[in-house]
Amino acid sequence: MKSSRREFLGALLGAPLVVASGCKAMRHEQSFAVSAEAAPEAAITPRVTNYNASGRALIVEGKTLLVALTFTTSMNQLSGSFPVQFEAESAGSQSLTEEQPLYFYPAGDGRSFRTFLSAPLDAIADSYQLRVTARPQNGAQQQASLPYSVQTGAYRQTTLTLDRNFSNPSPEILEQMRHDFQTMLEIYQRRTERRWSKPFVRPVAGPDRANFGDKRTVNGTKHYRHQGLDYRAPIGTPVHAINDGIVALSGEQWTPGQTICIDHGGGVFSKYLHLSERHAHEGDAVRRDDVIALSGNTGGQRPAPHLHLDLVVNGTHVDPTDFMNTAARLIELEG
Incomplete structure (x- = not known):
């Protein structure tokens, strides 16, 4: 069975794809304890603050924007979502929509909430609506x-x-890829309570490759976007959890090889690929900077x-360095 480019890449990379013609996004509604004051039944128009350099309602594909809503x-x-369209496989095909159910972080007064907005790689540069x-x-x-x-980002072209088997997988390998994709889709749809309160840290000491x-x-034929960040790490380098969380997956997948995925809560997940050894197991509670594995070259x-x-974040692969800086801003605001 032929799969679309997006589905194929989702299988390879474990990407969480929620499309109009396929899976349905899980709606996540949060309840908050607030003072019992009656509210007028008027149209709700929150005051919006965008924590970027310009203050504009602008998101670059692959990046994360911190937004505050004050009622x-x-x-x-x-509850809320940010549906974004991305390019279909071939010219003339319908574009597809990727839903992003949002997680809101209350500011403590019952009126102000913050959330992360992001646009997936290959998002169509256009105007969209944040629905609340x-x-x-x-x-x-x-x-x-x-x-x-x-807005389209400035990213490099590489070969x-x-x-x-990566660009022309056998039916058996493709089936394994699809199984891996479904596993990650189910994990990334989970919404658990936020477990992190400190800034995120780098997983290894070595530099990243940006x-x-x-x-x-x-191989001259397949085209895809690199949805993660690579770090220089010789085999056996200690790999650290980038923040507190619960291990959602510890096992082997076809493309990632030995891999660990951590649910940090609040719709944030980290996944560590190509490991040589795994020292954390599903269900384990890990703390920021814990050694959870050793790096390798599996997959x-x-x-x-x-x-x-x-x-x-909220079902979308984002630039890890950019998100870590954005999350640090949230923590700073929370004081």
């Missing part, structure tokens, strides 16, 4: 749509030569030794 009254329930549904204490449910623009988002051509790509780190 005029306390909110008891809040809110229910005041003792009030009726209200909705708001807030305009945001997505790679890898094992031919290759998130690279537009890669493999169907037969890569040179290094550590590949995926960082997934």
Whole structure:
């Protein structure tokens, strides 16, 4: 069975794809304890603060924007999503929509909430709507749509030569890829309570290769985006958890090889690929900077030794370095 480019790459990379013609996004509604004050049943128009250099409602593909919403009254329930379109496989095909159910971080007064917005790689540069549904204490449910623009990022073009099974997988390998994809999709749809309160840290001491988002051509035929960040790490380098969390996956997958995925809560996940040894197991609680594995060169790509780190926020792969800086800003605001 032929799969679309997006589905194929999702299988290879474990990407969480929620498309209009396929999987349905899980709606996540949060409830908050607030003071019991009656709210007028008027249209809800929150005040918006965008924590970027310009203050504009602008997101670059693959990057993360911290947004604050402040309402005029306390909110008891809040949910939201940021649907973004991405390019279809071939010219003339319909574009597909990737939903992003959002996780909101209350500021403590019942009126202000913060969330992360991001646009997936290959997102179509256009205007979109952040959709918010809110229910005041003792009030009726209200909705708001807030305009945001997505901008194409500046990423490199690179070429790679890898094992031919990567660009032309056998039916057996493709089935394994699809199984791996479904496993990660189910994990990335989970929404658990936030477990981190300190800034994120680097997984290894070595430098990164600044290759998130690279537009890669493999074996002269396959084209895909590099959805993670590679770090220089000789085989056996200690790999550290980038923050507190629960191990959601510890096992072997075809492309990643030996891999660990940590659920940090709040819709944030980190995944560590090509490991030589795994020292953390599913269900383990890990703390920031714990050694969870040793780096290696495992996986169907037969890569040179290094550590590949995926960082997934609200179901979208994002630039790990950019997200770590954005999350540090959230922690700073929380004081």
